[in-house]
Amino acid sequence: MRTFATALLLAALLTLIACGGTSSTSSAASGPLAGNWQMVLLPYPQTNGSLSVSGFLAETNNTLTGSVQVPPLGQNDRCGGVASLTGTVSGQNVTFSVDEFGTTVNFTGTISSDNVSMSGDFQGMGGACQTTPTTGTWNAFLIPSLTGNFTGTINSTYMELLQGLQNPVPVAVSGSLSQGTNAGTSNATLTGTITAVGYPCFTTASLTGTISGQNVYLQIYDYNGEQIGRIGTPSSSENGSGAAPATVVVDSTGFSLLDTDPDGLFLGINTPGPCPPISPGPLTIDNGPVAFTFN
Numbered sequence: 001m002r003t004f005a006t007a008l009l010l011a012a013l014l015t016l017i018a019c020g021g022t023s024s025t026s027s028a029a030s031g032p033l034a035g036n037w038q039m040v041l042l043p044y045p046q047t048n049g050s051l052s053v054s055g056f057l058a059e060t061n062n063t064l065t066g067s068v069q070v071p072p073l074g075q076n077d078r079c080g081g082v083a084s085l086t087g088t089v090s091g092q093n094v095t096f097s098v099d100e101f102g103t104t105v106n107f108t109g110t111i112s113s114d115n116v117s118m119s120g121d122f123q124g125m126g127g128a129c130q131t132t133p134t135t136g137t138w139n140a141f142l143i144p145s146l147t148g149n150f151t152g153t154i155n156s157t158y159m160e161l162l163q164g165l166q167n168p169v170p171v172a173v174s175g176s177l178s179q180g181t182n183a184g185t186s187n188a189t190l191t192g193t194i195t196a197v198g199y200p201c202f203t204t205a206s207l208t209g210t211i212s213g214q215n216v217y218l219q220i221y222d223y224n225g226e227q228i229g230r231i232g233t234p235s236s237s238e239n240g241s242g243a244a245p246a247t248v249v250v251d252s253t254g255f256s257l258l259d260t261d262p263d264g265l266f267l268g269i270n271t272p273g274p275c276p277p278i279s280p281g282p283l284t285i286d287n288g289p290v291a292f293t294f295n
Helices: 002-018 023-028 157-163
Strands: 035-044 051-060 063-070 081-090 093-100 103-111 117-124 134-143 148-154 171-179 188-196 204-212 215-221 227-231 246-251 254-259 265-267 286-288 290-294
Touching: 051 081, 051 204, 063 093, 134 246, 148 254, 157 286, 171 204, 171 290, 188 215, 204 227
Parallel strands: none
Antiparallel strands: 035 051, 035 134, 051 063, 063 081, 081 093, 093 103, 103 117, 117 134, 148 171, 148 290, 171 188, 188 204, 204 215, 215 227, 215 246, 227 265, 246 254, 254 290, 265 286
């Protein structure tokens, strides 16, 4: 009888595991809207163009929480920064609020059938950061995890001077990036490596940085752990103004990381820079646009 009872208990446990066990709890903690989102707000009247909001959402039992990076909504520049987000999901309908330092912005909208985009209307009540109410429309799209191998190019100013050519062949690079877990914060970490072919400034370097929505900032470190450069220009102000990040571009074929700014990649954080000296200067730094395509 004892052997028979043990067999029944074992069978019950196997059945529970096969049916999912307690996995429903972990699934509910990461609903279909969990992830990295890029939002575009179009205030009415559209006097200053669109506003960019980005960050990570967590979904548990149809409840949304998260943090997003927001621009200043009013004349108080210090009101831009990181704000908390809370909301709910009902079927393909979504409502949430963003609390921007005393100004509450309420969003209502619908979710696409594949759960990768949202759109709707918003209303910002008057408050500490926005002295008058504001309304408008919004849309958002899910950014895939920036994890994987990439190949690409650097349009190097240094190589232009070194070779004496106006349009030298871009430096070919390859590498990989890995995105950290979604903690419902305004960004996630990035780590990886990059290898260049025939490039005097580095052969292989390590990468660390952050991603929020489409916006990516990476620091570049050489073999001994010293920072030698960056991709994307971070802001020097409290509210994030003046930043020029690299951008994740998503299309039907996959996704890429682009920075078309002449200083998209910049090498020479410390003096002298990592490149062998060439005249004039002597020049030991480099800069130029970058384009990485993920496999």
